[in-house]
Amino acid sequence: MEKTKKILLTERDIPHQWYNIMGDMPNPMLPPLHPGTMQPIGPEDLAPLFPMELIKQEVSAESWIEIPDEVRDAYRIWRPTPLYRAYQFEKLLDTPAKIYYKYEGTSPSGSHKPNTALAQAYYNKMEGVRKLSTETGAGQWGSALSFACKMFGLECEVFMVKISYQQKPFRKMLMNIWDATVHASPTDLTDAGKAILKGDPNSPGSLGIAISEAVEVAAKDGSTKYSLGSVLNHVLMHQTVIGLEAEKQLEMAGDFPDVVIAPFGGGSNFAGITFPFLRHNFRSGKNVRCIAIEPASCPKLTKGQFRYDFGDTIGMTPLIPMYTLGHNFLPAPIHAGGLRYHGAGAIVSQLLRDKLIEAQAIQQLECFEAGVKFAGAEGILPAPEATHAIAGVVREAMRAREEGKSKTILFNLCGHGYFDMSAYQDYFSGKLVDHHFTDDELYANLRELNTPIPA
Numbered sequence: 317m318e319k320t321k322k323i324l325l326t327e328r329d330i331p332h333q334w335y336n337i338m339g340d341m342p343n344p345m346l347p348p349l350h351p352g353t354m355q356p357i358g359p360e361d362l363a364p365l366f367p368m369e370l371i372k373q374e375v376s377a378e379s380w381i382e383i384p385d386e387v388r389d390a391y392r393i394w395r396p397t398p399l400y401r402a403y404q405f406e407k408l409l410d411t412p413a414k415i416y417y418k419y420e421g422t423s424p425s426g427s428h429k430p431n432t433a434l435a436q437a438y439y440n441k442m443e444g445v446r447k448l449s450t451e452t453g454a455g456q457w458g459s460a461l462s463f464a465c466k467m468f469g470l471e472c473e474v475f476m477v478k479i480s481y482q483q484k485p486f487r488k489m490l491m492n493i494w495d496a497t498v499h500a501s502p503t504d505l506t507d508a509g510k511a512i513l514k515g516d517p518n519s520p521g522s523l524g525i526a527i528s529e530a531v532e533v534a535a536k537d538g539s540t541k542y543s544l545g546s547v548l549n550h551v552l553m554h555q556t557v558i559g560l561e562a563e564k565q566l567e568m569a570g571d572f573p574d575v576v577i578a579p580f581g582g583g584s585n586f587a588g589i590t591f592p593f594l595r596h597n598f599r600s601g602k603n604v605r606c607i608a609i610e611p612a613s614c615p616k617l618t619k620g621q622f623r624y625d626f627g628d629t630i631g632m633t634p635l636i637p638m639y640t641l642g643h644n645f646l647p648a649p650i651h652a653g654g655l656r657y658h659g660a661g662a663i664v665s666q667l668l669r670d671k672l673i674e675a676q677a678i679q680q681l682e683c684f685e686a687g688v689k690f691a692g693a694e695g696i697l698p699a700p701e702a703t704h705a706i707a708g709v710v711r712e713a714m715r716a717r718e719e720g721k722s723k724t725i726l727f728n729l730c731g732h733g734y735f736d737m738s739a740y741q742d743y744f745s746g747k748l749v750d751h752h753f754t755d756d757e758l759y760a761n762l763r764e765l766n767t768p769i770p771a
């Protein structure tokens with residue numbers, strides 16, 4: 317019999333519920349704090365920024381949350397996504413490991429991000445919101461939310477990190493096609509942007525700064541709310557459609573993963589593919605290793621500190637218990653823009669603190685090398701972010717070869733790289749370099765923080 321390459325589900329198999337890991341975590345997370353009072357925040361603190369349904373999801377301990385029909389219907393544009401067995405890549409690596417990848421690049425905007433963008437746009441629409449404001453780094457989140465707003469009839473205003481705005485004009489164009497307004501951040505449209513520009517008129521921007529600007533716009537306008545593409549609990553939960561589908565597909569292939577690997581920016585695609593498998597660790601004694609791969613130039617999980625910190629640069633968000641490099645950390649301008657974030661989601665941080673998941677930092681040259689190898693074997697060009705997962709897979713596959721043991725590896729090919737040609741161009745022309753930090757450089761920001769460090 318011919319071996320199946322592509323394991324497909326039908327529209328009927330799109331999950332009807334998202335999986336919420338909060339009910340299954342051995343240790344609950346610490347509560348987010350109000351930076352003024354240092355008391356746990358309540359729903360009323362978040363109400364200016366988010367619709368009530370998302371605030372409820374943010375604190376819910378229900379294991380399963382119903383996906384609204386309208387959202388599931390919009391998912392049908394590209395879901396279920398295919399799961400592939402990477403036969404050619406396995407052969408190239410000469411490994412006894414079986415490698416599977418879930419391909420999220422088939423979405424309209426090219427990554428996993430619409431899984432939550434559609435849900436967020438829907439709940440905002442239901443609660444009478446007119447416009448969503450948001451930030452975007454590489455442009456993936458901005459295009460996903462622009463698409464989702466277009467689907468549900470909302471306006472969309474995007475603060476795009478200036479360096480990406482300059483490097484990725486086609487991402488901006490895609491957002492414009494879906495009717496979004498896009499600014500190069502920092503702008504002089506917000507107090508946050510003006511403050512940054514006053515300190516450095518040539519600031520290349522950062523995700524933290526863009527978040528400050530987008531939050532300010534929503535906080536000042538009663539008909540606008542804010543939308544975040546990662547980090548928050550409800551965002552991570554919306555992404556679990558990835559792992560839930562993959563679980564079914566692996567079952568069809570008669571397999572179950574020993575290792576699940578995903579790149580890590582704020583934690584959403586990692587959560588999306590790993591949490592449904594972690595549920596089996598928590599509930600039925602499985603022992604799936606879940607590995608987050610972060611860039612060595614922005615190593616919050618492997619070198620950051622677990623403490624309370626702001627989600628943005630100016631300090632407008634609640635204090636979140638997380639692994640962080642400090643909210644004013646300015647990561648090197650690597651092309652994996654989606655991974656240049658100083659912190660990590662609270663759930664993922666707690667899981668790492670409890671040693672229930674693993675993290676590795678990998679330099680960008682190793683990642684691009686792995687990504688190009690993968691494209692040569694499997695045909696699909698990975699997003700620079702996704703190459704981090706692939707580099708992690710190569711390491712695991714090599715280890716399997718050294719140990720002479722087979723194992724099943726699943727990874728998230730969370731986006732395609734067809735908008736990222738300038739990154740590949742820089743790689744091939746030798747312009748990309750690895751970033752080696754001294755601990756002193758990394759900890760300079762952390763030393764300035766005066767936020768609580770939990771015992």
Ligand SMILES: *Cc1c(COP(=O)(O)O)cnc(C)c1O
Pocket residue numbers: 427428429456457545546547579580581582583584585586654655699701702730731732
């Ligand atoms: C945004 C993005 C990431 C990083 O964000 P997470 O929330 O950690 O998933 C990774 N890959 C791609 C393709 C992205 O668009």
